[in-house]
Amino acid sequence: MPDPSPVFGRETSSRPSRASLRTAVVWDVLKDALDRRVKATGKDSLDVLDTGGGSGNFAVPVARLGHRVTVVDPSPNALFALERRAAEAEVADRVTGVQGDVRGLFDVVEREQYDVVLCHGVLEYVDDPAEGVRNAVAALRAGGSLSLLAAGLGGAVLARALAGHFTEARHALTDPDGRWGAGDPVPRRFTAEQLAELTAEAGLEIGAVHGVRVFADLVPGVLVDTEPGAAEALLKLEAAAAELPSFHAIATQLHVLGEKRA
Known part of the structure; x- marks a missing residue:
């Protein structure tokens, strides 16, 4: 099965793309979480839910790893793009798009049926972020992992x-x-402490907090695009700073990885 990582910045070309600089940290953390759940469950293929997953920026690469992914999104246009992207990646049989949102999540999916839930770029837009996190956690099986990404x-x-x-x-x-x-x-935007509190109150054991796009949005694009080796060096810098709490306070996005208590 092809490695999905080129989508997120491990391209075979000599220079990472601007998009990959913004997503590589999250993808690396998510892929590690998926690998751990595979080992913990003994299953070759996990059931993954992507709330607000849109056109499949994460869902399709996850499916390329061999997992089954359900994407819940309120936009019909995004779901149409998801269907097309999944077909182009030859994973249409492992990706299902459903129209809905995290507030009414259990109108369209079942509780406690997923090994991993993605909630990326959702809490900024819902009326009640705490309810959104609770629903995402309620969709997890015991021991399952939540990947939460929100604006910092x-x-x-x-x-x-x-x-x-x-x-x-x-x-x-x-x-x-x-x-x-x-x-x-x-x-709406969040501090790392606010996101940690939301996830803990919903019944998650917090495994890690990462700062995302600490430098990528501040560095002039012309420097990254023209200076030899700049993109690769910036990618390494983002990875090095991501786990350091001192940099969480200036990150464009914050990523929290948690595990549902058994």
């Missing part, structure tokens, strides 16, 4: 400040939802 507050503050929007940066710091103003396209 510190990264947004830093980005606005570096762009010269100092008032907006300060506003984001004091806003309950971490928004920098009325024009902010992201409804």
Whole structure:
């Protein structure tokens, strides 16, 4: 079976893509979690749920590893793109798209039927993030793993400040939802402590917290695209900083990996 990692930055070409720089940390953590669940369950193929999985940026590579993936997303257009992408990757038999959302998750899927649940880029947009996490955890079998990815507050503050929007940066710091103003396209952002609290309250043992896109969104694209070796060096820097708590406060996104208590 082909290795899905080129999708996330382990390309056979000499230089990682800009997209891979933003996703490589999450993919590496997720792949390790999948491998551990395979060993723990003794199953060759896991049941994976991707809430808000859209067009399959993670679902299709996971399916290419041999796992069965159900994607729940409210957008018919995204699900159509998912179907096309899965067919092109020759994994259509292992990817199922269902229209729905994390709030009404159990209208479309069953409880406690999944070994791994992905909840990436969802909590920013739901009315009740705690409910979203509880539903994601309730979909897991005992011992299953949750991969949670959400927008980080510190990264947004830093980005606005570096762009010269100092008032907006300060506003984001004091806003309950971490928004920098009325024009902010992201409804809600989180600190690492807030995400850890949400997952712990939902019954997860937190295995790891990672900062994602600590530097990738701040480095000028022209430098990465033209300087020899810059992309590879940046990829290694992102991986090295991801687990260090001191860098979580400035990450554009935060990733939490947790395990459901038996």
